[in-house]
Amino acid sequence: MFQIIDKKDLAPSIKQFVVDAPLVAQKARPGQFIILRIKEGGERIPLTIADYDTQKGTITIVFQEVGKTTKELGTLKAGDYLADFVGPLGKAVEFSNHKKVLGIGGGLGVAPLYPKLKMLHENGAEVISIIGAKTADMLIMEEEIKAVSDKTYVCTDDGSKGRHGFVTVVLKELLEQGEKFDEIIIIGPPILMKIGTEIAKPYNIPIMVSLNPIMIDGTGMCGGCRVTVGGETKFVCVDGPAFDGSKVDFDELMKRLQTYTSEEKLALDKYHSERGACKCHQ
Amino acid sequence: MPSINRSKTKTPMPSQDAKLRSKNFNEVALGYTEEDAINEAQRCLNCKKPSCMEGCPVQVQIPRFIKHIAEKNFESAISVIKETNSLPAVCGRVCPQEEQCEQKCVLAKRGDPVGIGRLERFAADWERQQGVKIPDRANPIGKKVAIIGSGPAGLTCAGDLAKLGYDVTVFEAFHEPGGVLIYGIPEFRLPKEIVKQEVDFLKKLGVNVQTDMVMGKVLTVDDIFEKGYEAVFIGTGAGLPKFMKIPGENYLGVYSANEFLTRINLMKAYKFPETDTPVKVGKKVAVVGGGNVAMDSARSALRMGAEEVYIVYRRSESEMPARKEEFEHAKEEGIIFKFLTNPTRIIGDEKGWVKGLECIQMELGEPDASGRRRPVPIKGSEFTLDMDTVVIAIGTGPNPLLIEATEGLKLNKYGYIETDEDGRTSKEGVWAGGDIVTGSATVILAMGAGKKAAQSIHEYLQGK
Ligand SMILES: Cc1cc2nc3c(=O)[nH]c(=O)nc-3n(C[C@H](O)[C@H](O)[C@H](O)COP(=O)(O)OP(=O)(O)OC[C@H]3O[C@@H](n4cnc5c(N)ncnc54)[C@H](O)[C@@H]3O)c2cc1C
Ligand SMILES: Cc1cc2nc3c(=O)[nH]c(=O)nc-3n(C[C@H](O)[C@H](O)[C@H](O)COP(=O)(O)OP(=O)(O)OC[C@H]3O[C@@H](n4cnc5c(N)ncnc54)[C@H](O)[C@@H]3O)c2cc1C
Ligand code: SF4
Ligand code: SF4
Ligand code: FES
Numbered sequence: 052m053f054q055i056i057d058k059k060d061l062a063p064s065i066k067q068f069v070v071d072a073p074l075v076a077q078k079a080r081p082g083q084f085i086i087l088r089i090k091e092g093g094e095r096i097p098l099t100i101a102d103y104d105t106q107k108g109t110i111t112i113v114f115q116e117v118g119k120t121t122k123e124l125g126t127l128k129a130g131d132y133l134a135d136f137v138g139p140l141g142k143a144v145e146f147s148n149h150k151k152v153l154g155i156g157g158g159l160g161v162a163p164l165y166p167k168l169k170m171l172h173e174n175g176a177e178v179i180s181i182i183g184a185k186t187a188d189m190l191i192m193e194e195e196i197k198a199v200s201d202k203t204y205v206c207t208d209d210g211s212k213g214r215h216g217f218v219t220v221v222l223k224e225l226l227e228q229g230e231k232f233d234e235i236i237i238i239g240p241p242i243l244m245k246i247g248t249e250i251a252k253p254y255n256i257p258i259m260v261s262l263n264p265i266m267i268d269g270t271g272m273c274g275g276c277r278v279t280v281g282g283e284t285k286f287v288c289v290d291g292p293a294f295d296g297s298k299v300d301f302d303e304l305m306k307r308l309q310t311y312t313s314e315e316k317l318a319l320d321k322y323h324s325e326r327g328a329c330k331c332h333q
Numbered sequence: 334m335p336s337i338n339r340s341k342t343k344t345p346m347p348s349q350d351a352k353l354r355s356k357n358f359n360e361v362a363l364g365y366t367e368e369d370a371i372n373e374a375q376r377c378l379n380c381k382k383p384s385c386m387e388g389c390p391v392q393v394q395i396p397r398f399i400k401h402i403a404e405k406n407f408e409s410a411i412s413v414i415k416e417t418n419s420l421p422a423v424c425g426r427v428c429p430q431e432e433q434c435e436q437k438c439v440l441a442k443r444g445d446p447v448g449i450g451r452l453e454r455f456a457a458d459w460e461r462q463q464g465v466k467i468p469d470r471a472n473p474i475g476k477k478v479a480i481i482g483s484g485p486a487g488l489t490c491a492g493d494l495a496k497l498g499y500d501v502t503v504f505e506a507f508h509e510p511g512g513v514l515i516y517g518i519p520e521f522r523l524p525k526e527i528v529k530q531e532v533d534f535l536k537k538l539g540v541n542v543q544t545d546m547v548m549g550k551v552l553t554v555d556d557i558f559e560k561g562y563e564a565v566f567i568g569t570g571a572g573l574p575k576f577m578k579i580p581g582e583n584y585l586g587v588y589s590a591n592e593f594l595t596r597i598n599l600m601k602a603y604k605f606p607e608t609d610t611p612v613k614v615g616k617k618v619a620v621v622g623g624g625n626v627a628m629d630s631a632r633s634a635l636r637m638g639a640e641e642v643y644i645v646y647r648r649s650e651s652e653m654p655a656r657k658e659e660f661e662h663a664k665e666e667g668i669i670f671k672f673l674t675n676p677t678r679i680i681g682d683e684k685g686w687v688k689g690l691e692c693i694q695m696e697l698g699e700p701d702a703s704g705r706r707r708p709v710p711i712k713g714s715e716f717t718l719d720m721d722t723v724v725i726a727i728g729t730g731p732n733p734l735l736i737e738a739t740e741g742l743k744l745n746k747y748g749y750i751e752t753d754e755d756g757r758t759s760k761e762g763v764w765a766g767g768d769i770v771t772g773s774a775t776v777i778l779a780m781g782a783g784k785k786a787a788q789s790i791h792e793y794l795q796g797k
Contacts, residue, residue, distance in 0.1 A: 274592055321606050
């Protein structure tokens with residue numbers, strides 16, 4: 052059992068937990084993720100390690116309530132326990148002597164972007180960041196990102212904060228202005244990573260994306276998380292989650308994420324109706 | 334003296350009706366009653382030189398335990414079995430007896446062999462019903478041993494070392510211990526309650542079981558030594574799924590058998606939405622392969638509501654590696670077998686869902702390295718089966734996750750760990766056994782390897 056030490060609401064339906072998991076914290080590196088299960092019978096869901104504290108033995112996760120499991124997770128409080136918390140999984144990212152880097156985070160993608168930029172910043176690289184969300188109140192971790200960036204652009208889809216428009220618009224401008232980077236990191240919904248990659252590809256700058264297929268074990272034994280990268284099948288949980296964006300078949304990834312749409316809806320409807328019927332939540 | 338039963342056929346095993354069982358996940362074979370067991374035990378001739386024992390990888394004292402059953406002395410029967418086999422309720426159910434103990438039984442020459450597996454299962458089930466006695470804990474030796482992986486190899490090694498007085502910790506990646514017994518072999522063949530009870534038994538022996546520990550990630554083998562463990566046994570199995578490398582394998586509705594069975598067994602998708610993990614099973618399902626894993630996948634698909642389930646296998650019936658009993662059960666339940674058929678392409682619709690499996694007809698040619706006649710494609714014989722789910726069960730390889738994180742482990746050319754007779758690896762203080770050494774094999778061979786390694790670890794630590 053793993054205890055939730057701290058809980059914060061970052062935005063409507065986006066929450067942050069700090070979880071007591073000393074062994075995981077000891078080994079965690081930027082780019083890695085954990086898999087958790089709330090309770091017996093629950094689903095195993097992957098969430099990125101948004102931050103870690105080796106001293107305190109804690110892992111920070113940030114999640115968006117999108118379906119049954121993440122919504123149920125959101126009802127837990129500081130002091131509650133998670134049945135399972137497995138990690139650190141996936142390959143840690145490595146950067147070779149980068150001097151200047153562009154980091155782009157869309158929506159929830161800002162959370163997994165943060166530890167990577169933090170590491171680059173600590174290594175002395177110049178960090179430019181572009182972060183965005185649908186609306187101002189959906190924007191997360193702005194302060195944290197700014198603290199590790201030399202310059203930060205903020206965008207919202209509806210213009211309620213910063214630039215009006217998608218993060219990819221700023222990306223395009225910077226590249227057209229002739230800005231040079233050793234690497235561009237793009238993390239967010241698959242469609243954002245796909246469009247961002249298409250924009251950046253002609254500039255011959257390495258592009259790093261972080262993929263989020265459906266997973267079960269996270270150890271390479273089921274193959275459910277497979278994606279095509281450079282014409283080859285890769286297991287995201289062990290070969291990734293970070294990949295060279297210019298080689299990823301995003302369309303396949305997006306299709307595969309739809310596999311359980313009807314079951315996900317069924318599970319959520321059942322969850323809502325049960326909670327509705329339950330007196331303690333009235 | 335018990336009387337002798339001269340029947341040439343095995344006492345039949347009561348089982349759930351095929352129609353009924355193909356819709357539920359309850360156990361198919363129901364087990365002998367006391368009467369059935371005594372009746373079957375009376376067929377055994379109690380041979381002076383029991384050839385049956387040559388076929389058992391862990392040398393169960395077969396005539397001795399069977400004689401006890403014939404004499405209605407079930408308690409002695411189970412204690413004889415447990416002298417050499419710590420998981421009899423499992424082995425009695427899943428051992429490929431027709432190639433092991435029962436194949437070597439003298440009666441097999443003139444009729445059915447003695448139903449050794451069924452009797453073993455009976456004795457183990459009888460004991461569970463009585464409530465298993467917990468042996469006294471051995472005096473602690475004060476030395477720590479770590480076991481990585483909780484499949485039959487790891488569990489056996491852990492149990493044997495705990496009985497000798499070692500302080501044993503099992504590290505398991507999943508949230509539940511048991512390895513393939515939990516995530517692979519389905520409930521209707523091996524109820525998970527049995528595996529749980531076997532693990533509980535080990536815990537009562539003092540074994541510490543730590544789940545959620547992906548070794549190589551959270552701790553390396555060297556970290557374990559630093560924590561004061563003096564020996565390590567690696568029993569991580571052969572869990573890496575193989576795909577066919579044909580076009581269309583990433584369409585929606587195409588599963589590896591590992592994923593398909595893990596969703597259903599470990600994650601209990603057959604109870605969805607009561608449990609949270611779903612699995613998608615269409616009306617027409619094709620399972621590619623011919624081993625136990627393929628049979629289990631096909632029979633699981635049927636139970637998940639598929640209307641037609643095909644097994645597509647590139648060789649012929651006689652080359653199929655599945656246990657005979659599983660093949661028979663699958664046929665009874667209505668699984669359709671397409672022998673000498675090999676998939677060439679998976680066809681999808683515009684949304685990316687699988688809708689068909691293109692296959693080619695095969696014929697048997699010259700024998701290959703395995704001694705089986707090699708299947709060769711018949712030119713121009715392609716045809717398409719309409720399908721909405723495809724499960725690929727063509728074998729597995731070694732998972733490199735722990736191996737890559739461990740320095741100094743010698744591997745063979747297929748990536749499995751190299752060991753000597755006793756399971757000793759090239760790394761000081763490290764043993765390995767089970768599927769991670771042999772490639773996919775059987776429960777009993779994995780147990781045998783765990784047993785040998787435990788003995789060897791004991792000798793090593795005594796000398797230290
Ligand atoms: C390596 C990795 C890291 C991740 N990190 C984070 C993170 O830090 N924070 C976070 O909020 N989420 C993260 N995700 C996604 C997260 O795992 C899913 O949101 C979660 O599993 C959804 O579960 P659910 O039961 O609440 O929703 P479901 O009912 O399962 O799904 C609801 C909706 O979410 C979509 N969805 C389902 N699974 C995923 C997925 N894996 N990725 C994206 N969308 C999905 C579905 O298509 C559906 O539209 C990560 C995924 C991976 C693979
Ligand atoms: C579907 C199916 C049906 C089968 N049917 C039969 C049958 O009828 N009869 C028969 O005799 N055999 C059968 N087999 C084969 C048999 O189950 C295996 O040979 C046997 O389980 C191997 O045992 P093992 O202990 O070596 O490994 P496994 O049972 O594979 O256990 C390995 C364990 O190690 C864990 N692990 C892996 N990596 C790590 C890590 N890095 N850190 C921590 N833990 C890790 C795994 O999660 C797993 O729990 C079947 C196999 C399958 C898949
Ligand atoms: S362990 Fe397996 S091979 Fe040995 S006697 Fe029992 S059923 Fe036969
Ligand atoms: S060979 Fe057959 S008959 Fe002889 S002891 Fe073994 S089981 Fe009994
Ligand atoms: S989640 Fe199973 S292989 Fe990646």
